Amino acid sequence: MMRKLSFEEVQKHNKENDLWIVIDSKVFDLSKFVDLHPGGPNVLYAEGVAGRDATEAFFGLHRHEVLLRPQYSRLQIGVIDGEVEHIKAPEPGSLSKVPYAEPSWLSEGFFNPYYSDNHRTFQKAIRKFFEEVIRPEAIRCEESGKKISQEVVDKMSDLEVIAMRLGPGKHLQGRKLMNGIVKPEEFDYFHELILNTEMSRFGTRGFVDGMLNGAVIGLPPIWNYGSSELQAKVIPEVLSGKKYLALAITEAFAGSDVILDGDYWVVTGTKKWITNGTFADYFTTGCKTDKGLTVILIERGEGVSTKPIKTAYSSTAGTAYVVFDKVRVPVGNTLGEVGNGLSVILSNFNHERWMVTGCSVGAQRVIVEECLKWANQRIVFGKPLASQAVIRNKLGKMIMRIEACQNWLETVTYQMNNMSYHEMSSRLAGQIGLLKQFVSRCGRETAEDATQIFGGRALTVTGMGKHVENYHRTSGYDAILAGAEDVLGDLGVRQAMKKMPKNALL
Numbered sequence: 001m002m003r004k005l006s007f008e009e010v011q012k013h014n015k016e017n018d019l020w021i022v023i024d025s026k027v028f029d030l031s032k033f034v035d036l037h038p039g040g041p042n043v044l045y046a047e048g049v050a051g052r053d054a055t056e057a058f059f060g061l062h063r064h065e066v067l068l069r070p071q072y073s074r075l076q077i078g079v080i081d082g083e084v085e086h087i088k089a090p091e092p093g094s095l096s097k098v099p100y101a102e103p104s105w106l107s108e109g110f111f112n113p114y115y116s117d118n119h120r121t122f123q124k125a126i127r128k129f130f131e132e133v134i135r136p137e138a139i140r141c142e143e144s145g146k147k148i149s150q151e152v153v154d155k156m157s158d159l160e161v162i163a164m165r166l167g168p169g170k171h172l173q174g175r176k177l178m179n180g181i182v183k184p185e186e187f188d189y190f191h192e193l194i195l196n197t198e199m200s201r202f203g204t205r206g207f208v209d210g211m212l213n214g215a216v217i218g219l220p221p222i223w224n225y226g227s228s229e230l231q232a233k234v235i236p237e238v239l240s241g242k243k244y245l246a247l248a249i250t251e252a253f254a255g256s257d258v259i260l261d262g263d264y265w266v267v268t269g270t271k272k273w274i275t276n277g278t279f280a281d282y283f284t285t286g287c288k289t290d291k292g293l294t295v296i297l298i299e300r301g302e303g304v305s306t307k308p309i310k311t312a313y314s315s316t317a318g319t320a321y322v323v324f325d326k327v328r329v330p331v332g333n334t335l336g337e338v339g340n341g342l343s344v345i346l347s348n349f350n351h352e353r354w355m356v357t358g359c360s361v362g363a364q365r366v367i368v369e370e371c372l373k374w375a376n377q378r379i380v381f382g383k384p385l386a387s388q389a390v391i392r393n394k395l396g397k398m399i400m401r402i403e404a405c406q407n408w409l410e411t412v413t414y415q416m417n418n419m420s421y422h423e424m425s426s427r428l429a430g431q432i433g434l435l436k437q438f439v440s441r442c443g444r445e446t447a448e449d450a451t452q453i454f455g456g457r458a459l460t461v462t463g464m465g466k467h468v469e470n471y472h473r474t475s476g477y478d479a480i481l482a483g484a485e486d487v488l489g490d491l492g493v494r495q496a497m498k499k500m501p502k503n504a505l506l
């Protein structure tokens with residue numbers, strides 16, 4: 001039970017070695033903390049702060065989470081008698097009540113045709129799991145640049161999170177998804193969309209890619225085109241998170257040339273910007289053979305070396321430069337027909353691009369929420385930021401963009417749920433390309449506007465604007481990964497032109 005104190009009592013403690021303040025009805029004794037305060041001691045002795053209710057000043061400068069850190073929460077010595085706490089830490093898994101902070105299907109009083117009760121139960125469980133288990137790890141790894149710990153990967157694999165990230169399909173059969181919350185045959189692209197949007201909510205973009213993204217894009221060629229022996233060996237290792245897989249296609253200069261030597265391919269060459277490459281045990285690799293592009297699964301071993309590439313985001317993504325030096329690979333590791341590598345690679349792209357779009361939308365929505373909250377709480381010259389028309393204009397555009405992105409993404413997801421894989425490839429490749437371009441463009445514009453709203457705070461890695469800072473620095477990844485946005489937009493128009501009826505004349 002906390003001590004109950006009066007404002008009169010608090011006011012007496014307003015000097016060096018005896019300093020109390022009130023934040024949201026909680027009384028803190030800062031006497032010993034002043035010299036350790038990252039904002040310096042002087043601000044704490046200021047008039048209106050020392051011995052006073054400093055709630056407004058505090059929330060103008062700190063995120064609420066600061067008060068929850070154990071080293072700071074223990075500075076609380078009591079509560080103001082008769083006052084109640086207004087600002088509470090959200091319960092793990094809870095939904096935000098800020099308008100537009102959640103998609104309409106998760107907003108009270110709104111309706112949506114796409115989601116069932118099962119999607120709702122699933123969303124709640126996933127958000128809770130991500131907030132409790134993944135968020136602390138995401139923040140740690142984003143900062144340290146280290147690989148996600150095996151302990152956390154094991155927790156994901158216990159709930160089949162890795163398998164679910166690969167979408168609906170036969171790889172889910174017989175599994176207990178999220179402890180049985182969803183049956184394998186019920187799992188659809190909306191469940192997967194929920195996963196993608198939820199995992200992007202922590203302002204840790206490098207970590208999201210480090211979270212076994214390589215498997216999501218590198219495994220389908222194995223189960224679609226690999227031999228049964230290869231599948232039996234590699235798929236369980238990867239889905240259980242025991243082994244890492246990377247998709248190694250992109251090249252900066254010389255590719256991966258291959259010659260045949262008996263029952264072995266001998267691969268020599270380089271790959272660049274390979275996500276998860278630093279940690280990968282396997283590489284699903286595009287190689288040049290004399291019959292054309294061929295995809296080969298290369299296991300890390302003699303002749304394979306990887307070097308981390310320092311990028312704008314955290315090295316927890318494991319982005320690597322990969323060198324193959326006369327690596328001997330059994331011919332049985334060939335994925336698909338020799339010379340047919342392009343179709344192996346292309347068959348994967350729709351799903352990958354759609355996934356990136358979902359992650360992008362999840363991250364973008366958090367930024368909209370951050371800006372709405374900040375514009376409401378930040379007081380400048382006695383008025384909230386939101387009282388400025390120029391700020392409201394930016395907020396309006398952000399809301400329009402996120403709602404447009406979400407709605408188009410849901411329409412495309414609905415098509416995916418109702419189409420065969422082949423239909424998706426022929427009908428949706430162009431639209432997914434355009435969607436991805438639209439979402440990443442919107443994301444970049446929102447990142448710019450958010451930076452203007454947060455000002456200098458948006459340039460600081462920690463503190464008030466940390467999410468905006470991370471998003472501004474990393475939203476460009478959505479515009480490049482899985483296909484550069486301009487190229488994808490162009491693909492969309494070219495596909496549309498191919499399908500123009502011959503008699504469509506004005």
Ligand code: HEM
Nearest residue numbers: 028038039043049054057058061062063066072462463464
């Ligand atoms: C329990 C009380 C407080 C704690 C635990 C605390 C803690 C912190 C921390 C951790 C930071 C680093 C920035 C961040 O991570 O957000 C910070 C910065 C700062 N604090 Fe406090 N603080 C407290 C009260 C106050 C109060 C009452 C003021 C009043 C003016 C204040 C003024 C500042 C300033 C000016 C900065 C620098 C802000 C910036 O770099 O943008 N702090 N504080």
